[in-house]
Amino acid sequence: MKLIYRITLRLSLVLLPLLALWAALFYFTMVDEINDEADDALEDYSELIIVRILAGRELPRPNNGSNNSYSVTPIDEAQAESRPHIEYYDAEVYIPEKEETEPARILTTIFRDGEGRYYELKVATPTFEKEDLLGSVLWWIVILYCTLLLTITGVTVWVFQRNMRPLYALLHWLDGYTPGCKGAPLPDDTNVTEFRRLNEAAQQAMARSEELFERQKQFIGNASHELQTPLAVLGNRIEWLLDNTAPTETQTEELLKIQRTLGDIVRLNKTLLLLTRIENGQFPESTEIEIASMLREQADLYAEIYGHRNIRCRTEESGPLTVRMNRSLASTLVSNLLKNAYVHTPEEGRIEISLRNRTLTVANSGEKALDGERIFERFYQGSKKEGSTGLGLSLVSAVGRYYGLHIGYAFEEGMHRFSVTWP
Missing domain, CATH: 3.30.565.10 (Histidine kinase-like ATPase, C-terminal domain)
Known part of the structure; x- marks a missing residue:
């Protein structure tokens, strides 16, 4: 896998949990802020109702245009003591005008009038559909994730390619390098310290490789050249023994085996010498x-x-x-x-x-x-x-x-x- 693809994959994997965490924090923060505003409005409305009840004044009509509703229920002292003084929660309430249920924020509080009677006041105000909000948040998070991923990937690829040009130039130069063949000089037009050191290391390694290759060619060439004379002498000696002496049948067979083996060595030596001459460019005529x-x-x-x-x-x-x-x-x-x-x-x-x-x-x-x-x-x-x-x-x-x-x-x-x- 190419480095840029690996970087892109890891960026996408890192962005996914980060945006998921951000979406969760955004959702719960928004819900908390909306509930806080709704709770403040419910407190104000409940105080208005309680004040009017205690003062004996006329109470506002439910659903009087404010979208709020309330109910007052007498309770005994035992019930008042067993319930929390004030409580907020979400529930579904029935709206007569719409003949349907809607999500609402509800405040429940306990109060006592001047005669010591206890009442439970329940105030409700319409709120939002949390499922719809969650779906919208998730949808926009997906859009944001794709947009950020494409943007970051594009910027990363652009920056990566511009800054990694010296590395690609070095890789291209190494691909075209063949020991013993004079190639193009290594491009060295970068001011990045790490790339300059990498280029220097590559040049030093290639120089050592060329030196070892030249030594190897010289050794093979010299060895093959020097072996020609003694091999020819050995071959002549074996032929002389076969032509001018009277060896036994067993001795003749052994001499012929030696001659065949020597012939293989001579062919191998000539082939190595030919390889060396080709690699040294000693065939200029065409x-x-x-x-x-x-x-x-x-x-x-x-x-x-x-x-x-x-x-x-x-x-x-x-x-x-x-x-x-x-x-x-x-x-x-x-x-x-x-x-x-x-x-x-x-x-x-x-x-x-x-x-x-x-x-x-x-x-x-x-x-x-x-x-x-x-x-x-x-x-x-x-x-x-x-x-x-x-x-x-x-x-x-x-x-x-x-x-x-x-x-x-x-x-x-x-x-x-x-x-x-x-x-």
């Missing part, structure tokens, strides 16, 4: 290469070499493809794709070769998909096969990087598909 004709030559060659395995090979071409490459590297690219397909195809399997729309695709039958992220790494093999050094696809990847080609892998319908696309 010429026009016809990939289709080279593909046909290599396909016929490998079909003859692996003919004993009864592998069915089908080739499709939509037309010629001429590219500008080093001939040796073009041959390395095509031959390693074909060799990888033949080496890893089971007996009586099938290989499909396609050249169309500037894309060369070599597919071979297989049982399960390979690790697409590691398949082009050096010495990675999905399954160990005789005659494979584990460097063929690494050579393909190295040539692709050298010329900016797109190298892809997919496993579809029981077929491993390796593709190379020229821009």
